[in-house]
Each structure stands twice: as structure tokens, then as C-alpha cells.
Amino acid sequence: MSEATLMMSSDAGAERVRPAGTPAVLLFARTFAEAHLYMDINPCECGESRFERDVEVLAQRDGVLPIRFAGDCERCGALREFTFQVPDRPGGPPAADSFSxxxxxxxxxxxxxxxWIAARTYGGIADTVAGGVDPERAWRDPEAWEDMVSILVNSAAAVDEALKFLPVGASAMPAGAFWTATGREVYQAVPDEFRRDILERERAERWARLREFTDTHPDPDEL
Ligand SMILES: [Zn+2]
Known part of the structure; x- marks a missing residue:
């Protein structure tokens, strides 16, 4: 995967020379939510990650969906293109926004x-949104309520995903678990945040925050 990314950024000619319909790089995502997060955290050279994500299902194979997302960068107009291979599992993930x-x-x-950065970002978004609304009114709007639940789920589920890298019985994340520049940077800056006890506490707090939210503000569609 890191090799593939490297190829994508260094081999600028790949786009032009490859045969039509053959994706330059195939990324293996476990779910669509994971594919979307990957596109969110791998922005265009101009720094913008948003682009109109037109979806194209390429030749369908047994058990696998090759999916291409392509569109123009919202800021500079450059073509953004990602091709993922996603397992085609019956019923989809347990929740629409599950990463795995x-x-x-x-x-x-x-x-x-x-x-871990994604978890903190989602948590920060939840704080900002919650701080800017009147809770008595805002969470009676089904769309706003669903968005908030989704942010809180993502914030907790992203910690679940970080924990999946902890070897059984290990009390802290091994340095070798990080392979991106961003990942290594955050690990070097705050290595203690990758201790098992810290990550498990964070996970528990984030799922508890979701439960507290849904207990205090029940689904407006079910009222
Ligand atoms: Zn751009």
C-alpha cells in the first residue's frame, strides 16, 4: 500500500500511459466508510480533500467490488481519482458508518x-457542533440528530480501529505499526497516547458519550 501511494505521487505519467479502464493504483478498503475516510485524509496537492465523488463500479468480480471515485478538486479543479477494491459482503457492515x-x-x-488523528478530529467536530446549537431544539431535527450520532460513532469507532493494531497482550503500540509520515509524526509527538490503557479509556469514554447523547436526545424519528 505504501508502495502504491508512492507510485501514485512520483509516477505522474502513469495516468496518461495506462490502458483505458485500468486503474493506476488499487487500494484495498474493508468498507466504503474506510474508503471515504482515506480520501478525506489524502488531500489534493493544494490541500483540499473535497471533490465531487462520482462513483463508478468497475468490472464486478466474485466477492469484490472494484470502485472508482473520481472528480474535480473543489478548490483547484485538479482531477482526483481513487480506485478501491472493497469486499462485497452480503448485508454490508453492521452500521452504515462502520469502518470495518x-x-x-x-x-x-x-x-x-x-x-487516532481521525478520532480526535471527529471528537473536536462534535464539540464544535454541540457548542453552537440549542440542544433543546437542534436534536429534534432528524437530519441534525443523525449527523451528530454519525460523528460520535466515528469518533469512537476510529479508536476501535487504532486498537486493532495492538498486538495481543501488548501494553503499547509498537513503533513499527505506523507506516505513514503523519502516523509516525503523531506517535513521536505523543507516544503515551498509544498505550493500551489510554486507548481503551478513550474508546470507553467515546462510546459512553454516544450513549449519553442518545439517552438525553432520543431519535426524533421515533418520538
Ligand atoms: Zn486541489
Whole structure:
């Protein structure tokens, strides 16, 4: 995977010379949610990660969906293109925004440092959103409620994903678990945050925050 990314950034000619319909790089994502997060954290050269994600299902194979997302960068207009191979599992993941299936191993796309950054980012978004609304009114809107639940789920599930990299019985994340520059950077900056006890506490707190939210503000569609 790191080799593939490297190829994508260094081999600028690949796009032009490859035969039509043959993706330059095939990324293995466990779910669509994981594929979308990967695109979120791998921005365009201009720094923007948003682009109109037109979806194309390429030749369908047994048990695997090759999916291409392509569109123009929202800021500079450059073509953004990602091709993923996603397992085509019946019924889809347990929740629409799950990054993986419970029996999946760790991600091959996003390293534990990046999951930890994602968890903190989602948590920060939840704080900002919650701080800017009147809770008595805001969470009666089904769309706003669903968005908030999704952010809180992502914030907790991203810690679950980081924990998947911890070897059984290990009390801290091994340095070798990080393979991206961003992941290594956050590990070097705050190595203690990758201790098992810290990650497990974070996970528990984040799932508890979700439960507290849904207990205090029940699904408006079910009221
Ligand atoms: Zn751009």
C-alpha cells in the first residue's frame, strides 16, 4: 500500500500511459466508510480533500467490488481519482458508518496514528457542533440528530480501529505499526497516547458519550 501511494505521487505519467479502464493504483478498503475516510485524509496537492465523488463500479468480480471515485478538486479543479477494491459482503457492515466488520483485522490503508488523528478530529467536530446549537431544539431535527450520532460513532469507532493494531497482550503500540509520515509524526509527538490503557479509556469514554447523547436526545424519528 505504501508502495502504491508512492507510485501514485512520483509516477505522474502513469495516468496518461495506462490502458483505458485500468486503474493506476488499487487500494484495498474493508468498507466504503474506510474508503471515504482515506480520501478525506489524502488531500489534493493544494490541500483540499473535497471533490465531487462520482462513483463508478468497475468490472464486478466474485466477492469484490472494484470502485472508482473520481472528480474535480473543489478548490483547484485538479482531477482526483481513487480506485478501491472493497469486499462485497452480503448485508454490508453492521452500521452504515462502520469502518470495518467485527471480524476484520487492522486496516491496510490507514495506520493507527491516522486513526487516532481521525478520532480526535471527529471528537473536536462534535464539540464544535454541540457548542453552537440549542440542544433543546437542534436534536429534534432528524437530519441534525443523525449527523451528530454519525460523528460520535466515528469518533469512537476510529479508536476501535487504532486498537486493532495492538498486538495481543501488548501494553503499547509498537513503533513499527505506523507506516505513514503523519502516523509516525503523531506517535513521536505523543507516544503515551498509544498505550493500551489510554486507548481503551478513550474508546470507553467515546462510546459512553454516544450513549449519553442518545439517552438525553432520543431519535426524533421515533418520538
Ligand atoms: Zn486541489
Amino acid at each position: 466488520f467485527p471480524d476484520d483485522g487492522p486496516s491496510g490503508l490507514i495506520d493507527p496514528g491516522q486513526w
